[in-house]
Amino acid sequence: MSNKVYNILLVGVGGQGTILAGRILSRAAVSLGGEVKVSDIHGMAQRGGSVVTQVRFGPKVYSPAMAEGTADFLVAFEKLEARRWLPYLNADGKLIVNKEEIHPLPVLIGATTYPSALEDEMSKMVTNTLMLDAFDLARQAGNVKAVNVVMMGALAKYLPISREAWEEALASSVPERFLEINKKAFQLGWETAGI
Amino acid sequence: MKKELLIGNHALARGAWEAGVRVAAAYPGTPSTEIVEAIAQYKEVYAEWSTNEKVALEVAIGASIGGARALAAMKHVGVNVAADPLMTLAYTGVNGGLILVSADDPGLFSSQNEQDNRFYARMAQMPCLEPSDSQEVKDMVGFGFDLSEQFDTPVMLRLTTRVAHSYSLVELGERKEVSLKDYSKEPTKYVMLPAYGKARHYVVEERRKKLMEYAETSPLNRVEWADKRVGVITSGIAYQYVKEVMPDVSVLKLGLTYPLPENLIREFINNVETCYVVEELEPFIEDQIRAWGLPVIGKELIPRVDELNSNIVAKTVGAKVAELDPELAPLAKPEAMQAAATAETNLPNRPPLMCAGCPHRAVFYILKKLNMVVAGDIGCYTLGATPPLQAMDTCICMGASLGVSLGLEKARGNEFGRKVVGVIGDSTFLHSGMTGLVNMVYNGGNGTLIILDNSTTAMTGHQDHPGTGYTASHEEAHKVDLEQVVKGLGIKRVQVVDNYDLKAVEKAIREETEADEPSVIIARRPCALLSKEKEATCVVDPEACRGCKICLRLGCPALSFDGKKVVVDQVQCNGCGICTQICPAKAIVKAGEANE
Numbered sequence: 001m002s003n004k005v006y007n008i009l010l011v012g013v014g015g016q017g018t019i020l021a022g023r024i025l026s027r028a029a030v031s032l033g034g035e036v037k038v039s040d041i042h043g044m045a046q047r048g049g050s051v052v053t054q055v056r057f058g059p060k061v062y063s064p065a066m067a068e069g070t071a072d073f074l075v076a077f078e079k080l081e082a083r084r085w086l087p088y089l090n091a092d093g094k095l096i097v098n099k100e101e102i103h104p105l106p107v108l109i110g111a112t113t114y115p116s117a118l119e120d121e122m123s124k125m126v127t128n129t130l131m132l133d134a135f136d137l138a139r140q141a142g143n144v145k146a147v148n149v150v151m152m153g154a155l156a157k158y159l160p161i162s163r164e165a166w167e168e169a170l171a172s173s174v175p176e177r178f179l180e181i182n183k184k185a186f187q188l189g190w191e192t193a194g195i
Numbered sequence: 196m197k198k199e200l201l202i203g204n205h206a207l208a209r210g211a212w213e214a215g216v217r218v219a220a221a222y223p224g225t226p227s228t229e230i231v232e233a234i235a236q237y238k239e240v241y242a243e244w245s246t247n248e249k250v251a252l253e254v255a256i257g258a259s260i261g262g263a264r265a266l267a268a269m270k271h272v273g274v275n276v277a278a279d280p281l282m283t284l285a286y287t288g289v290n291g292g293l294i295l296v297s298a299d300d301p302g303l304f305s306s307q308n309e310q311d312n313r314f315y316a317r318m319a320q321m322p323c324l325e326p327s328d329s330q331e332v333k334d335m336v337g338f339g340f341d342l343s344e345q346f347d348t349p350v351m352l353r354l355t356t357r358v359a360h361s362y363s364l365v366e367l368g369e370r371k372e373v374s375l376k377d378y379s380k381e382p383t384k385y386v387m388l389p390a391y392g393k394a395r396h397y398v399v400e401e402r403r404k405k406l407m408e409y410a411e412t413s414p415l416n417r418v419e420w421a422d423k424r425v426g427v428i429t430s431g432i433a434y435q436y437v438k439e440v441m442p443d444v445s446v447l448k449l450g451l452t453y454p455l456p457e458n459l460i461r462e463f464i465n466n467v468e469t470c471y472v473v474e475e476l477e478p479f480i481e482d483q484i485r486a487w488g489l490p491v492i493g494k495e496l497i498p499r500v501d502e503l504n505s506n507i508v509a510k511t512v513g514a515k516v517a518e519l520d521p522e523l524a525p526l527a528k529p530e531a532m533q534a535a536a537t538a539e540t541n542l543p544n545r546p547p548l549m550c551a552g553c554p555h556r557a558v559f560y561i562l563k564k565l566n567m568v569v570a571g572d573i574g575c576y577t578l579g580a581t582p583p584l585q586a587m588d589t590c591i592c593m594g595a596s597l598g599v600s601l602g603l604e605k606a607r608g609n610e611f612g613r614k615v616v617g618v619i620g621d622s623t624f625l626h627s628g629m630t631g632l633v634n635m636v637y638n639g640g641n642g643t644l645i646i647l648d649n650s651t652t653a654m655t656g657h658q659d660h661p662g663t664g665y666t667a668s669h670e671e672a673h674k675v676d677l678e679q680v681v682k683g684l685g686i687k688r689v690q691v692v693d694n695y696d697l698k699a700v701e702k703a704i705r706e707e708t709e710a711d712e713p714s715v716i717i718a719r720r721p722c723a724l725l726s727k728e729k730e731a732t733c734v735v736d737p738e739a740c741r742g743c744k745i746c747l748r749l750g751c752p753a754l755s756f757d758g759k760k761v762v763v764d765q766v767q768c769n770g771c772g773i774c775t776q777i778c779p780a781k782a783i784v785k786a787g788e789a790n791e
Binding site for chain 1: 356361505542544
């Protein structure tokens, strides 16, 4: 392993499973033998707010939270959240976005509208972009709640973590009765990341 | 040695268990809640949810006097509640080691202020320990107990949200059995009559001097010598930001921030060309160093407000250091933080909101409709202050709804008083609402209190309390009867309503606010997240919906407008049916009840 510290930012909406995704990723990253730090801070209220989990791993990691402009990967479970957190992504970083739209309260009550051209805008801003329909892939895998694991499958393609480590992390993080669905979801994400 | 990824709070629980803690008490509060929740899993330890932080600390004091290692955990504002016993505990000292955990919340992720509780340590003249990651949290618990017993003092272990809720690797150890110390009657030490208290104050002063000597050589403080052109004095999570931004400058890392090691600090400053102090929130370390007449740069650059982070350190101290030598502050280089995009300021916000089916929503909808002045309290229901409901006028601290509503009535008279109601949750009422209610009865107030009884401490993640009938270790306990309590406190007018019945809620609020005597409405409906079974969801009859959007005034996340009609999200909806009651066209119905 090089001296590189990987900075990975997972963002989404409360209830989408970003925290569990962060746990799977961090457990998998432990297999590399270096340090792993994770910061997931959630404000008040259980659901519906903007959620962010920061995962950092490498030979020596100081802060559990990364600085703006330093994320190697921004993994967004929702489009609006992708745009909100884009200033954290380094200019050379990779953006992985689930194309799902979850309307926040100001949109629901008609106080404002959901931005319409986010996908185009972000594709222009970030050269290194992967947009996928994780909701549909999760449905194919057998459960729409597996969006988070689809996203981890897509991310896994670009990280130096072995498939075995991912599978162990998955097995130790999700209930056994959902393991097969989650393995399938992971595989579908991995395949979508291609190349 | 087995290593595990743990959040700071779980590392703290593990550390307490390994250090032989026997009694742990807390009132839930972000970011401290997980500590005692986790300690309750260890069968060797007695753990409790106390009714409030003052009681929690008193239980820990009793356990300590009884010879056991004891711990009380609370959020920063909880220490305000516990400040009374704390200041005298500082005089009595301990028998078994005692740790007060103060979990501060810089950045107000879930709090009403961001006070810096290190000042309490100075006020009580007790050691203050500040860990920087989960391993240090765990190590400092055992260290803190030893220190407490060695110096006969309570010890503050001060976390911040970023330490309490971040994961890092922790080496796990075994439990060390620490036997109970002997108990003996020592009134001059534990009965703080004026004469005994005065004598103890001299003991506190002696202890302070010994602790200052100890601080000079404590392993909790360490110097990391590197480039001596720049030195940084720091503590807690700020240490990590300093190392992130400037890995090659000299650092004095203080794990013990009260009392401070004067000689160690003086020597450090004398050996570097320029010395910075990087600390989150208040200049607690810096002011002391300046009082010694030593030259440091601190709050000229580092803000006193909001959570600190690597960005701020890079742009302030980092930028200054980069002027001297860019290689000393690699993260302050422009290319290091080259972002893919700038922030888009016009994006719709995603504020926290009451869940679909939240029983609080109905009450705030009626309070808004009746244009009430609402003295609020601390809990999920504080979100009643935010759009679209905006039906709360004040929120100060736990239990303040009662005093504030009485004060409004006394200041502006009875007519105004009729428009004032207090709202408080069941857990908060038992925490510190009862004394305010007695006060209202005793002092002739005519106010109305609504107890939002959702049968749990919801905001911190559903902890039990005396009104739920279960303890921290999920054993059955006496279930407090709120009706009996308020009657016992002198309230004659008590109504119990179901939040989901809007007409009943409105009727009760109208009746009780018009009455010329104090009254309580208990709005009882369990938190929507507690019920396992899903009721039939609501659906919109698109033929009937007129698109008036009145239902959207509820601010329910399951309801949205498609441009012409309202749509109910069938995944989110849990069938509370409040929207069906306010739709003027009767276009929203429970699924299965629709006219086919």
